[in-house]
Amino acid sequence: MKNMITVALLTTMLYGCANAPTIIITSPTPSPTANTNNVIKYKxxxxxxxxxxxxxxxxxxxxxxxxxxxxxxxxxxxxxxxxxxxxxxxxxxxxxxxxxxxxxxxxxxxxxxxxxxxxxxxTDGPQTxxxxxxxxxxxxxxxxxxxxxxxxxxxxxxxxxxxxxxxxxxxxxxxxxKFVKNVDLNKEFDLKIGQYIKFDGENTLKLDSITQESRCPSDVQCIQAGQASFKFKLDQKFIASTEFELTSRAGMDSLAIKKVNDYTFTLTKVLPEGFKALEAPKLSDYIVTLKIEKK
The missing domain is CATH 3.30.1560.10 (Mago nashi)
Known part of the structure; x- marks a missing residue:
């Protein structure tokens, strides 16, 4: 305020009258203090x-x-x-x-x-x-x-x-x-070789490999229809891992069913089917359809 009055008086003296324009100089606004709360301590x-x-x-x-x-x-x-x-x-x-x-x-x-x-x-306090x-x-x-x-x-x-x-x-x-899906009991689901599923809690099932592929190609006349067999790996809590096979073969439905502990596994479909002799399926082509039931 003192600075404002001094400037006003000087202006009056220069212009020779009290009605001369008044120049008001104010102190510059102080810069805000940096916000230390925004400093990143951990990255x-x-x-x-x-x-x-x-x-x-x-x-x-x-x-x-x-x-x-x-x-x-x-x-x-x-x-x-x-x-x-x-x-x-x-x-x-x-x-x-x-x-x-x-x-x-x-x-x-x-x-x-x-x-x-x-x-x-x-460290010497009471502990469970x-x-x-x-x-x-x-x-x-x-x-x-x-x-x-x-x-x-x-x-x-x-x-x-x-x-x-x-x-x-x-x-x-x-x-x-995204890589391991949960499936419901009594409902069909698909698996590819190397894939896992979880079911009924923490149980897991893996389609481990194909052990036999002797199905007859669609462009070949065969005496027998042949079969496709697959190995599975089952893991259950408190139970050692179990490996078993399921087979798809015409007229032999019993080969497509396996009971392990409290569960029954049924192989209901194998793809691809109807392939030609010179177009044998690659491992990545196989898709099996299963159903798990609890007895």
């Missing part, structure tokens, strides 16, 4: 790995992994039974869109910032005695592989941390569902 990138470990038996397995454009997944998540504890990962190519989407999810959830708010518990399955998430944070755990001892995780952990795991499960 996330691939690769990523999700594992589970039984702390008593020390059994562990990798359930999901994304690295070098490949998505690997384990169909058997059970770590307590002691069966199938090897890292039996199945690998598929992941799209660039899915890869970018996962990186966005990692940065949006910012699990490192949430972990900074966790409470460490004393049962064996725990401890989940571990390994993520590239600021260029270094960083491990985040869930259900571990001596740390009390905050809710935001747990929500972020679950969001990331659920995204990996969602990606797996």
């Amino acid at each position: 996330y990138d691939l690769p990523i790995k999700f594992s589970v470990k039984d702390e008593c038996s020390n059994n562990s397995k990798d359930l999901y992994q994304i690295k070098d454009g490949n998505f690997s997944y384990n169909l058997n998540e059970d770590v307590f039974s002691g069966l199938n504890t090897e890292n039996d990962l199945h690998t598929e190519k992941i799209s660039q869109g899915d890869s970018d989407g996962l990186k966005r999810l990692l940065n949006e959830n910012d699990i490192s910032s949430s972990a900074d708010q966790d409470i460490k518990l004393p 005695t049962e064996c725990r399955a401890i989940d571990s998430l390994t993520v590239n944070v600021n260029g270094k592989d960083t491990v985040f755990a869930r259900n571990d001892r001596n740390v009390r995780h905050n809710q935001k941390y747990l929500d972020s952990f679950n969001n990331i795991k659920n995204k990996l499960i969602e990606l797996r569902s």
Whole structure:
């Protein structure tokens, strides 16, 4: 205000009258202070790995992994039974869109910032005695592989941390569902060689290979119609893996049915059919139709 009056008086003196124009000079507006809340402390990138470990038996397995454009997944998540504890990962190519989407999810959830708010518990504090399955998430944070755990001892995780952990795991499960479909009991479904399905909970079935193809081509006269046989691999919780064959052969329906434990598997159709002698099917051409019933 003092500066404004001084300038006004000087102007009056210059113009010789009180009605001379008044020039008002104000202080420049101070620049806003930078918002430190927007500073990115952690930056996330691939690769990523999700594992589970039984702390008593020390059994562990990798359930999901994304690295070098490949998505690997384990169909058997059970770590307590002691069966199938090897890292039996199945690998598929992941799209660039899915890869970018996962990186966005990692940065949006910012699990490192949430972990900074966790409470460490004393190592000699009271603990439950049962064996725990401890989940571990390994993520590239600021260029270094960083491990985040869930259900571990001596740390009390905050809710935001747990929500972020679950969001990331659920995204990996969602990606797996693109390659492994769930099928309903008592309904027909199709499988190609090398494909897996899940049914009735955590049971998995794989069409492993074709073991025999002797069906008669459509342009050849054969004494017998021949048959097509396929090998399957069944995995059930707490039960060792089982391999069995199903065969499609005219007039021999019994070969197309197999009872394994509580389930009956029926082969109802095999494609391609009616192929010519010089156009033998490739492995990628085969599609089998199955039905699973529970007795």
